[in-house]
Amino acid sequence: MRRQSLSTTLEAQVLEWLAGQRQIMIDQLRTLVDADSGSYDKEGVDRVGAQLRAFLETAGLSCETFPSEHYGDGLRATLGAPDEQNRPILLMGHRDTVFPKGEAQRRPFRIEGSRAYGPGVADMKAGLVMNSFVLAAFARFGAPVPLVGLYTSDEEIASPSSRTLIEQEARRARAVFNAEPGRPSGNVVTGRKGGVFMQMEIQGAPAHSGVNFEQGVSAIEELSRKVTAIHALTDLKKGITVNVGLVSGGQSVNTVAPNARAEIDVRYIEPQDRARVVAEIKAVVSTSFVKGTTASLKVLGEFLPLVPTNASRHLFELYAGCAERVGLTIGEEFTGGCADSGFAAALSVPTLCATGPCGGKPHSPDEFLELDTLIPRAQALALSIIALGSS
Numbered sequence: 001m002r003r004q005s006l007s008t009t010l011e012a013q014v015l016e017w018l019a020g021q022r023q024i025m026i027d028q029l030r031t032l033v034d035a036d037s038g039s040y041d042k043e044g045v046d047r048v049g050a051q052l053r054a055f056l057e058t059a060g061l062s063c064e065t066f067p068s069e070h071y072g073d074g075l076r077a078t079l080g081a082p083d084e085q086n087r088p089i090l091l092m093g094h095r096d097t098v099f100p101k102g103e104a105q106r107r108p109f110r111i112e113g114s115r116a117y118g119p120g121v122a123d124m125k126a127g128l129v130m131n132s133f134v135l136a137a138f139a140r141f142g143a144p145v146p147l148v149g150l151y152t153s154d155e156e157i158a159s160p161s162s163r164t165l166i167e168q169e170a171r172r173a174r175a176v177f178n179a180e181p182g183r184p185s186g187n188v189v190t191g192r193k194g195g196v197f198m199q200m201e202i203q204g205a206p207a208h209s210g211v212n213f214e215q216g217v218s219a220i221e222e223l224s225r226k227v228t229a230i231h232a233l234t235d236l237k238k239g240i241t242v243n244v245g246l247v248s249g250g251q252s253v254n255t256v257a258p259n260a261r262a263e264i265d266v267r268y269i270e271p272q273d274r275a276r277v278v279a280e281i282k283a284v285v286s287t288s289f290v291k292g293t294t295a296s297l298k299v300l301g302e303f304l305p306l307v308p309t310n311a312s313r314h315l316f317e318l319y320a321g322c323a324e325r326v327g328l329t330i331g332e333e334f335t336g337g338c339a340d341s342g343f344a345a346a347l348s349v350p351t352l353c354a355t356g357p358c359g360g361k362p363h364s365p366d367e368f369l370e371l372d373t374l375i376p377r378a379q380a381l382a383l384s385i386i387a388l389g390s391s
Contacts, residue, residue: 013141032125033109033118039096039157045072048095059136068161072153080146088146090173091131094155116369122359127179144389158301170344176351178341182358189354191334194305196266202295206258216256217292223260225289239269303338304346311350322383
């Protein structure tokens with residue numbers, strides 16, 4: 001009875017405090033959106049990290065930076081003292097966006113009606129703000145379980161420097177909430193495809209296209225034949241898509257092309273399909289359709305799928321029940337998009353994705369955030385943390 005009373009008091013305190021933070025949350029969101037933080041802009045991503053760290057430390061959390069030479073540094077905020085008997089809940093989010101340097105100045109944060117706009121406003125700077133204020137609430141009133149906030153730097157390019165940190169923290173966690181934007185429907189994401197991003201290089205032989213054409217070996221012709229064969233590996237019934245999204249090559253219009261390059265995107269649902277499809281692509285790359293060409297293939301980045309489990313199902317049901325208490329009706333969705341949540345889920349940690357405030361049209365100039373979801377989504381997350389701490 002005493003434990004229930006304490007839990008009820010904490011719920012009331014946290015919900016009331018979060019309810020009064022709307023304008024402060026919007027002000028912080030404006031600051032983050034107006035800072036460029038493309039994945040390859042280390043200075044910008046670190047600037048966003050510094051802004052978040054200042055808020056978190058002022059709120060009473062301990063913060064640690066994990067240096068990265070080429071990408072933004074990792075940032076971890078902790079509350080409480082986790083150990084094997086008292087494992088933490090992990091709140092995740094990424095600071096990088098897909099937009100080039102200068103984008104924030106070209107179209108800064110703005111509000112029109114009930115929506116906010118700006119580069120990364122939904123994907124996923126609003127989620128960073130939400131996680132930060134939930135952590136601040138528990139720092140103020142007491143956390144029922146240790147908490148870790150992870151603010152990574154390079155998710156949009158498959159987390160080359162952050163994956164190790166994500167996996168390290170997820171292994172210690174009892175549950176993971178990834179604050180990717182909630183769907184326009186209000187739903188969260190319980191399943192995602194995995195993705196592999198590859199680069200194919202082709203070498204031919206140059207020759208003057210008018211004087212000695214027959215001595216040339218066209219890497220572009222080889223590329224075109226390989227693209228057709230690679231695209232034929234798509235199997236929509238199994239949820240497998242293979243797409244050549246970037247191509248380049250050649251030396252000049254009057255030269256038989258001595259080189260060509262392509263970047264390949266593979267998406268899959270079932271983990272066992274990954275090895276098979278990649279092997280089939282390698283077989284295409286190693287086959288010379290045009291005599292005299294050679295080719296190589298390398299993996300540029302990779303996401304693991306978010307595969308639902310019984311444990312993640314229970315986590316969704318707990319979250320949906322908590323959301324209902326603050327007036328939200330939450331469903332679940334599957335998406336072909338990839339996210340860091342797959343790295344956590346692959347370690348058999350119950351993981352829920354897209355718990356952030358709701359928005360839409362990410363990666364575009366029309367990206368928007370529904371401002372009225374800031375507070376209730378934060379409250380739903382907070383209630384879920386309290387419920388997990390009481391279980």
